[in-house]
Amino acid sequence: EEAACDYTIVTGAMLESHLPSIDDFRPQQLEKNESAAVLEFWQCCVSETRVFARVSPMHKRAIVRAYQQIGGHVVAMTGDGVNDAPALKEAEVGIAMGIRGTEVAKEAADIVLLDDDLSSVVLGIEQGRLCSENLRKSIMYTLCSKLPQVLPTFAELIGIPTALTAAQVLLIDIGTDIWTAIAFAWQPAEGDLMLRPPRHPQRDRMVDGSVLGYSYGYIGVLQSVACWGVFFAVMPHMWTLFVQQKHSSEYSAEDSLADYAGMTAYYWTLVLGQVGAAMAATTSRQSTMTRWMPNPWLSLCIVLEIVLAMAVVMWTPLQQLFKTHHLSMFQLVAGSVGFFLISSSEELRKFFLRWKESK
Helix, strand or coil, X not given: CHHHHHCCEEEHHHHHCCCCCCCCCCHHHHHHXXXXXXXXXXXXXXXXXXXXXXXXXXXXXXXXXXXXXXCCCCCEEEECCHHHHHHHHHCCEEEEECCCCCHHHHHHCCEEECCCCCHHHHHHHHHHHHXXXXXXXXXXXXXXXXXXXXXXXXXXXXXXXXXXXXXHHHHHHHHHHHHHHHHHHHCCCCCCHHHCCCCCCCCCCCCCHHHHHHHHHHHHHHHHHHHHHHHHHHCCCHHHHHHHCCCHHHCCHHXXXXXXXXXXXXXXXXXXXXXXXXXXXXXXCCCHHHCCCCCHHHHHHHHHHHHHHHHHHHCHHHHHHHCCCCCCHHHHHHCCHHHHHHHHHHHHHHHHHHHHHHC
């Protein structure tokens, strides 16, 4: 406690007498090249100091380096004068004043506050977090369809009839998923966005194990179960073709039409599953029903995605192009099982998270 009081305010004179000779603040280098008192001084500065007074431009740069190399912090530095330029350049985020700041400070900084109001930094942080969060959601959504897209290829190796063609995979990726993924850029912030701890740029990756687990091991599995369930349980002849172990070259005209219908059902179920995945990815904890409607571009993309899928299923020119077949009303409704399975599972998961955090 006494040491904390001694280092609450540190002056430039105190810094000058403890500057490392090689301008390297890594603890192992300080132990090797400097006295124990120098290392202890800078460690106390990083952990206890609240005010640095009467410091020179090089002192400011040294302070930034100490926080980076000893404390392992991501450092933001504000300044408006020429003497702030070295520290602004050294920090991960240099913030200069736009009105009273010098041109040298503005050139050295990463961000310029046009209104010279530091509260604008908070708004900038919120916008940055929102961009990062929406990009993460977009990636999660895009990866969700990859497992049910690739499984039909491996399933053909064991004699399962073709469930999805390469053209249909491209149609999902380029014709629907890409536009919905872009629409996440307009997703508004969740209410607790600024209450979450910041993401460390070195330790916390944008695509980590949780993202891959969510997309491949959770939503992707639910989509695959729904697609294969509709493929075998709802569509006639699919199981028969599998049991007969016929190659596609041995199909009769009736078998080919049945296979086209099965592929269409798989495609339709996957598209509706992606609609459920898009709605689910709009929030991480809050109920989906309260957060996806405020994004009109996402709503528009979902509507267009369904319209395009309906055209591929029902319109003859597109049927011939993508090898699809018209589905009955029952089969169309059955294809929505993926949507309801994902939506209900996500609502239960998010309800459990909110309940757990409230305790």
